[in-house]
Amino acid sequence: MDTDVIICGAGAAGLTLAVDLARRHIRFLLIDKAAGPFAGSRGKGIQPRSQEVFEDLGVIDAIVASGGEYPVQRHYTEDGTTVDEPVVVRSEPTAAEPYRIPLLVPQFLTERRLRERLTELGHIPRYGRELTGFAQDADGVTAEIAGPGGEQTVRARYLIGADGGSSTVRKALGIGFPGRTLGVRAVVADVLAEGVTADAWHRWGDGTAAQVSLCPLYGTEMFQLQGPLPFDVEVDLSAAGLTALVRERTGRDDLAIHAVSWASAFEMNARLADTYRQGRVFLAGDAAHCHPPTGGQGLNTGVQDAYNLGWKLAGVLGGAPDALLDSYEAERRPIAEDVLGLSTRLLEAARNRDHRRGREVGQLDLGYPDSPLSLASPGHDKGVRPGDRAPDAPVTGAGGLPTRLFTLFRGPHWTLLGHGVDRASAPAPRTGLRVHTIGARGDILDPGSHVRDGYGLASGRWVLVRPDGYVAAVLDTAGLPAAEAFLDSVGVRPPL
Template identity: 60%
Template sequence: MDTINTDILICGAGAAGLTLAIELARRHVDFMLVDKIDGPFSGSRGKGIQPRTLEIFEAMGVVDRMVAAGGAYPPQRKYRADGGYDEQPSTEGLAPSPAEPYNLPLMLPQYLTEGILRDRLAELGHAPRFGQELTGFEQHADGVTARLARADGTTTTVRARYLVGADGGRSFVRKALAIDFPGESMKMRAMVADLSLTGLDRGAWHRWGDGPGQISLCPLMGTDLFQLQMPVPLEGDIDTSDAALAAVIAARTGRADIALHAVHWRSVYEMSSRLADRYRVGRVFIAGDAAHVHPPTGGQGLNTSVQDAWNLGWKLAAVVDGAPDALLDTYEAERREVAAAMLGLAGKLLEAARTRGDLRRGRETQQLDLGYRTSPLACDARGDDAIVRAGDRAPDAPCRGAAGQPLRLFTLLAAGGWTLLRYEPDGAGVVAPRKGLRIVTVGMDGELRDDGGHLRTAYGFAPGEVALIRPDGYIGALASDERGPALNTYIANSLI
């Protein structure tokens, strides 16, 4: 039996596990990423990447690859009984702004998203270990001892400081921890499949019918495939053979000219809405679908999972580097509240789709307004009427460096440390440089120039005010004067 020592053991190499692995790799934390399946997931279960997740992928260095590989959502084309149709946009959004550079979701099949993340992880010198199943673990005072098994019967013991279960809705880790997973069945079952077919143009998301007899065929951007989605009976076996799918497409569309050539992936699933009671037990955490499951409406699942990992990654890295273990308690405090709201939204959107056939998506699905105002990590010395508050997502802003080059705030934040913005201060700073903290002075004598006033507009800055931005791009603290005790206490307690 082999024995491996590492800082973090991650079980589950989907979007959440890969995001966490990349965050740890770029912060030089030792980890091991395993998955019980034999190889990468090959389907398109999650295909929508929301604007906030695009911002995260920019910081991870993969957003341009994602956009190049995918495409915009096509309009919805709803066919009438007489053969005509009506079209409407699939998404509603404002134009990009200096504060919000991404305004619409990207369509990219899940297997392509995860492939790009695996490529990025490989660039950082790491890879998932497929075909290794977590079969048990025990916690002790300074870590976790876990057992992995392979199909050939060989086993490995892993000793890690922390274990993260990103192992899906049927999570072994969650069950082993005896974490309750309360919720409800949505009393609806559906089929999703990736198809090669002819007879439909790729310029629209084609939809027929309402209620139990509806069906949709959506072109999967970045591929030559279409994704089939349709409700199926809640009880009984479902015939998912190629012949059965061809027959149901003909029956529900009323079209004889749509020819099915191949089925590349298929799945039947029952919709439910569930939220784990806890995200942490000792040195073990759960993330992604292991912590929350919900209907796919609104394209929230993969995005919420990625953002779980984004939140947890920098905190694990900080604790491994010497920060207090209590920092890790803020993961559940911040992310469970977000997941609870997301479950409510997904349920509301499912009801709209089921009763009215309405699949339009607006700002509430883009996740730009999610934040952590009630978090223990939020310190706000400004009034309630401030344009942004501690805990909010840090807005972007195009600026200019002192040397004259254009420079976006997001470019500065991508390094992944803490950033203190000093806006037009009246003298030398009093916050001393320290490990993990970048101090950026904004003003005509500073390193960053707010020529267009975009920082002032986005943050509501007045001269002398400061914003402390967390490693994950959320505002940790806002203060009218960097000499104030609240800010300096926050820095002393939150940074290593």
Template identity: 60%
Template sequence: MKEQFAVDVLICGAGAAGLTLAIDLARRGISFRLVEKAEHPFHGSRGKGIQPRTQEIFEDLGILNRIVAVGGVYPTERLYRDDGTSSDSEVTVLNDPTTAEPYQLPLMVPQFLTESVMRERLLELGHWPEFGCELVGFEQDQDGVTAHLVSKAGEEALRVRWLVGADGGRSDVRHTLNVGFPGKTLGVRALVADVVLAGLSRDFWHRFGAGDMGRQIALCPLAGTELFQIQAPIPLDADMDFSADGLTAFIAQRTGRHDIHVQSVSWSSAYTMNARLADRYRVGQVFLIGDAAHIHPPTGGQGLNTSVQDAYNLGWKLGAVANGAPDKLLDSYEEERRPVAAAVLGLSTKLLDDLKRGDMRRGREVHQLDIGYPQSTLAMEQPERTRRLFAGDRAPDAALRGAAGQALRLFNLFQGAHWTLLGYEVARGAVQPRPGLHIHTFGPRGEIQDDQGHFYRAYEPAIGDWVLVRPDGYVGAIVATDDLVALEDYLKQVGIGVASTCGGDANPD
């Protein structure tokens, strides 16, 4: 007899990673609870950069326009020299959007605003985080997890199919699993504070003492707010005064200016930078995502973005297995995401070294558009490709036209919880429709027209090719019409292998 669970998934931690996973599960109709031991939402700006790849994810989740509306772009950097002069430069390398990569500019959105938008989206889908609800222990067996929760309502034992630890760098879930968290302390302690201040223009990111770790300080206007964020390295044993007067004196000491006055402090923290990576991302029925799995120095704005993409990778896989896909599909989460985190740790650490020398410029390396899973067991090519796009790569956008004449984007076809199968000059009926799969064909008899050649230039398909795009926007498989047996086997592997003569979609979009 099949065991009955209270919910399929218990998510522990309602930060950006936990909220992303909750939104993705909610739109798939997968039952879950999202608990957070803090009594109230986080109100600081710790993670404020939203990279282009994360913008694509937020578009898919239905929140990008709101994110842009509450935030803004990074301001010009104004660097002050000791001789009293200053110079202005752009922190980010500016590239024009393309049809394949519609977002090229990182956004600045304080973390508390990002998470507020995400909670609003989650509420639209019928769910809300349970604040003041703490996971105090759990046990698991081969079928599921028994989680012990404590809240104002009392103690509760909850039987779930899977537990996901999204509970930060000091993760209780990771500690309970006894998963190692090796890495290193980077020897840098930093102050960060969100404040209201007078004496500086909001048109610039003001930096003083560049290249001198004993004197560096940056004061950045936070888009969408009246706040500035103060950032500065501080001695490892410094006892900081985070009051308005204390921070005013600290700014004067670092800048030599006495016309900058902190009027109030919204949030502040002093932290030691670490680079650490969990030994495992999955132990049985329990998973780690976000800072519970990896922590980075803040340089390059990679931490929150990597966390969001962990959740985006795991969400569709949990949904697929909940609906009957083989359990081994869940092993691909660690297989795909842990190497990405390892690479991001190296990048963030390099950028920290650059910052120590006073170099803050950021280019494509931080955009995360080049992240892919070419070595994944979920990447298949039949026959092997020699052209531009490969299985495991991010699926590019393209400007297209429908057969009825309307303009559309490839990302419009991808948006939602489904898989997307693109056939290039193929017989549409060669692949039968089935729940969870949207089929679109290009060519004289297709419903999609590549009248400007954007799809062809981005994907370089051969006549008769089928391109299967995963729910998280990566190419799962590229197969020729002569190899459709391999495509059918692949579809079974990911839980959409049963054809349906009546079509439809088992998952809500």
């Protein structure tokens, strides 16, 4: 069997990559050694930047409908009173940032929505398929995959290890995974609970070894139970065992766990792979970086790894130089390093009873200013810079209907925006590039000046936006030949 890409691991990162490749009409095989989909809620936070990714992939509305905003945190004090406070510092959406509030969606529902989207695009994950070995050469990867029908040999151009913190792919490559354990062992479980309401995230014993919390899992009737555990102690994860733990830590006999859908006792780690690429094999998601759960960063960082890698794989498979794929590690590994530091700091804050989260967790400010894919933009010293996230903005089509920049960006293409330019100066048409001109005689109008102000554009300037929604260049018309040469280098060329 031959394909272009083998994706090992059908979690959030693997599914995101599969959806992105499917809409680009790239051949792939998505496998997972588990017998079926993951059943737990572990990564339940969907940050604003990931919401933008999911909008582009056509799944945001289904994911929003599957969960909700975080409830207030209800702290139970020793004297029996309660104190409510927000989990996140709330900020209202703006023209540039339409998603600013993290969502609470159980991981199994997020992944279900991604599988549904993948099915719409004509593909499904293959469960019960284990990667038992692989070898690579100059032209591709030969993988051995064991499944219900026996062992199969699959030849692919590339192999992606999105197979979790214990990644088979990473270990087979011998890639180091340095970091540290964080001295915290914890339990997380999805349970049916009696004695608590679904209007709050209930917390007892903050900052102590006896703390425990129950967070409603919107979209279900369950709660996520969390709490620290002592090391080297056997833990009873049954309903009776967790009931005993909750009653001991809260002092309340009216609380009871009636059923356990999924449970795990684990030790928190912060680790980062030495490299994200070895030849034709790449790492993504938890296979490349392992986070403590504080701040809801792990799943989101993995989703954005996949979103970064998908268009680059498609570009190289379509004829772009292989060097395009080198930018994956150059861009994503520094992000993971920063996010690991944030998650660890938030864990320490939680130990000091500070569970509040601000803008830093939303990932809207992360970008690639030092990327090899960021073009020099002389004369542009305000507004967005190459490597920045491209802001949204409400605009109006020349036909009179309102739309948004994100709607113009949606899809697998590059976008070139000209502000106050002559359409005749635009580059010749290219496959995979959409050109819009804003202003008089343009196909887009900016009546509220949101594009001009949000991007910091003077008249006569052009903005080149990558398929993953980051700015590649801000140029005047005289600089367009440099943008055209750059597009050639990433495989976006005029049709033959």
